[in-house]
Amino acid sequence: MKKFFLALLLVVIVIVAILFVKTSSFKSKQIAPVDGKRKELPVDETAVKHLSDAIKINTVSQDDTAIVNQAAFDSFFAFLKTEYAPVFQNLEDTIINQRSLLLKWKGKNESVKPVILYAHLDVVPIEESTKAKWTHEPFSGEVADGFIWGRGALDDKGSLVSIFEALKRLQAKNFVPERTVYFAFGSDEEIGGKKGAAEIAEYLRAQKVNFEFYMDEGGMVSEGIVPNIKRPVALIGTAEKGYVTLELTANVKGGHSSHPPKESALDVITSAIKKLHDNPEAPRTVETVKEFLEFVGPEMPQPVKTVFANRWLFGPLILKEYEKSDEGRALLRTTEVATILNAGIKENVIPSLVSAKVNFRILNDEIAKQVIERAAKTIDDTLVKITAGELNEPSRNSSSSTYGFKLLQQTSAEVFPDAIVTPFLMLGSTDSKHFQDITENTYRFFPVRMDKEIMGTIHGINERIGVKDYMETISFYETMLLNIR
Numbered sequence: 001m002k003k004f005f006l007a008l009l010l011v012v013i014v015i016v017a018i019l020f021v022k023t024s025s026f027k028s029k030q031i032a033p034v035d036g037k038r039k040e041l042p043v044d045e046t047a048v049k050h051l052s053d054a055i056k057i058n059t060v061s062q063d064d065t066a067i068v069n070q071a072a073f074d075s076f077f078a079f080l081k082t083e084y085a086p087v088f089q090n091l092e093d094t095i096i097n098q099r100s101l102l103l104k105w106k107g108k109n110e111s112v113k114p115v116i117l118y119a120h121l122d123v124v125p126i127e128e129s130t131k132a133k134w135t136h137e138p139f140s141g142e143v144a145d146g147f148i149w150g151r152g153a154l155d156d157k158g159s160l161v162s163i164f165e166a167l168k169r170l171q172a173k174n175f176v177p178e179r180t181v182y183f184a185f186g187s188d189e190e191i192g193g194k195k196g197a198a199e200i201a202e203y204l205r206a207q208k209v210n211f212e213f214y215m216d217e218g219g220m221v222s223e224g225i226v227p228n229i230k231r232p233v234a235l236i237g238t239a240e241k242g243y244v245t246l247e248l249t250a251n252v253k254g255g256h257s258s259h260p261p262k263e264s265a266l267d268v269i270t271s272a273i274k275k276l277h278d279n280p281e282a283p284r285t286v287e288t289v290k291e292f293l294e295f296v297g298p299e300m301p302q303p304v305k306t307v308f309a310n311r312w313l314f315g316p317l318i319l320k321e322y323e324k325s326d327e328g329r330a331l332l333r334t335t336e337v338a339t340i341l342n343a344g345i346k347e348n349v350i351p352s353l354v355s356a357k358v359n360f361r362i363l364n365d366e367i368a369k370q371v372i373e374r375a376a377k378t379i380d381d382t383l384v385k386i387t388a389g390e391l392n393e394p395s396r397n398s399s400s401s402t403y404g405f406k407l408l409q410q411t412s413a414e415v416f417p418d419a420i421v422t423p424f425l426m427l428g429s430t431d432s433k434h435f436q437d438i439t440e441n442t443y444r445f446f447p448v449r450m451d452k453e454i455m456g457t458i459h460g461i462n463e464r465i466g467v468k469d470y471m472e473t474i475s476f477y478e479t480m481l482l483n484i485r
Contacts, residue, residue: 019310026309028298031406032413034231034420041471044165048148048467050083051161052141055150061122061190073099073187076121084164086171091183096203099187100196105167107180113212114180115404115484116204116439117477118431119160120189120196120217123152124459133461147464155458156217158465158473159446160185166477178485182211189431192390197431204438211439213404216432218444219424221416223451227321227328228300232419234412236405237426237444238398239288240433241330242362244391245339246375247355248272250383254352265354265383266343272379273338273356279378283319283332286364287397288425292331293318295400295422330427334363334371357389361427364394392433398441408443411480415447415472447476 057076062068077095081088092104101121107114126138136142136149143149152158163183182204186196219235226233250272252265285293297308307314322328329335340357360371368391376386398405400423409421432442449469457463465473 015313019306019313023306023309026298026305029295029400030299030413030420031409032417034299035417036231038418039415039472039475041468041475043467043471044474047161047165047474048143048470050165051148051153051158051465051470052143052150053079053083054157054161055141055148055152056139058139058151059122059187060125060151061188062125063191065188065191065195070098073121077101080164084168087164087167090171091167094203097187097195097199100200101185102200102203103183103185105177105181105183107177109178110180112179113210113440114182116182116184116211116214116435117163118184118186118197118214118216118435119163120156120186120193120431121160122187122190122196123155123157124190126151130461135462138463143467146467148467148470149462149464151463153463153465154446154448154450154454155463156189156446158448158470159217162470162473163477165474166481169474169478170481175482177481179212181481181484182209186431193431193434197434201434201438204435209438211435213398213402213441213443214432214435214439215404215408215443215445216430217446218426218430218432220446220455221412221419221449222455223449225327225452225455226296227325228304229296229420231299232416232449233296234416234419234421234447235424235445236408236412236421237430238291238400238405238423238442239286239364240395240426240428240430240442240444241334241364242368242392242394243360243429244362244368244371245357245359245389246372247357247387247389248379249353249355249385249387251353251385252383254350257348257350260350264350265352266350268381268383269341269343269354269356272381272384273358275378275380276336276358276375277338280336281333281363283323283329284363284365285315285319285332286425288364288423289331291397291400291423292425296420299420327427330361331425332363334366335361336375362394364397364425367393392429395433395436395442398443402441404441404443407480407483408445411476411483412447414479415476416449446473448473 057072059072059076094102138151141150184200186193188196218237221232221234223232250265250268336358338356338358343354344351372388412421426444430444
């Protein structure tokens with residue numbers, strides 16, 4: 001018994017030693033000390049007015065492209081060319097497919113690959129039932145209570161106008177970038193980007209342009225969102241989940257509700273949905289999430305830092321913690337959710353044809369084919385026909401060791417000195433998917449501060465951007481362009 005306890009003590013000592021060594025070597029990956037102080041930037045009233053005016057132009061995307069208001073898009077281009085005339089005088093501009101814009105800023109050194117910054121000018125519609133709930137009219141561009149209000153303030157005119165403001169400032173200084181920079185502005189991101197971003201990418205492909213990196217909307221400077229981190233965190237999306245929607249259809253004899261069959265088509269489909277819901281994938285960490293943990297872990301207080309430094313031992317504990325939130329669960333697995341159910345025409349008629357759509361967001365260690373095969377195996381019902389709709393495979397990961405990420409990290413450290421910078425896995429879809437084959441690396445980052453409340457206004461009610469936050473976004477793009485080498 002004595003030998004057993006001695007052996008046990010030795011094991012404990014070894015584990016404690018490993019924990020100590022790994023925690024001691026778990027160093028910060030921040031390239032500049034996080035000083036905890038936010039910069040105070042002067043407010044440019046003209047820049048504020050420009051974003052306000054941009055919001056007033058209701059460039060709404062519609063699934064039915066025939067009802068899109070082309071005049072609004074024409075007005076938006078006229079607005080840009082009027083307010084940012086020096087930009088258009090000094091950069092090459094190309095209109096793509098009537099509604100999208102590509103600018104080229106020729107750099108000093110054409111021997112290095114160019115980079116491309118992207119934003120979209122279209123916005124989602126306003127639900128009629130929610131209009132009365134807005135504090136200010138959705139397309140008013142009202143400036144009040146320290147915010148610029150309206151649809152598109154965050155998604156994505158805040159970014160687009162900030163880029164133009166940065167360009168205007170740099171043009172006034174006669175600045176010329178070291179390498180060529182392209183600026184692409186799509187017109188239909190909110191409905192998939194097929195006529196906007198995809199056409200821009202095709203144009204560039206035909207020109208045989210290949211980029212060092214591409215930057216789009218995505219992560220943000222989050223506040224109060226990353227567990228165990230009190231400081232702001234700049235989430236730079238270095239990968240993006242894929243997606244596929246499966247339509248489940250059952251065609252079973254219907255009839256009168258007074259003498260129902262043992263199993264109806266509706267029973268079959270709801271049972272299939274429940275099987276998918278009750279059999280989620282096991283949680284795991286893909287490459288992007290591992291990098292995220294490596295960046296945020298050293299910034300956490302003890303004893304949490306020790307836990308993250310020793311994932312070989314505490315991995316299950318970390319997974320359990322992240323499983324507590326919807327966002328955390330989505331980082332760890334391919335998710336599924338039923339979004340549409342079509343069934344029935346009358347309360348006393350049993351429907352014979354029932355269908356449902358289930359949307360999957362695909363984690364980056366698998367492909368759509370595997371997801372479809374697993375869904376069929378899980379449902380395991382010959383009465384259910386499974387049809388795959390439009391799909392996009394998950395993106396590849398852009399490492400934190402790349403030039404582009406280091407550039408974004410450096411710029412973030414200068415503009416957001418109080419923030420921690422980290423790679424991040426994007427859960428949603430962006431127009432970056434159209435550019436994957438013409439760029440070495442892809443980043444998804446909208447450099448603006450958001451807490452949970454503000455983030456919830458995107459595609460929702462009372463979308464708005466803080467005036468001070470907007471000035472930081474302009475500063476970020478200006479600083480980034482100055483830093484490009």
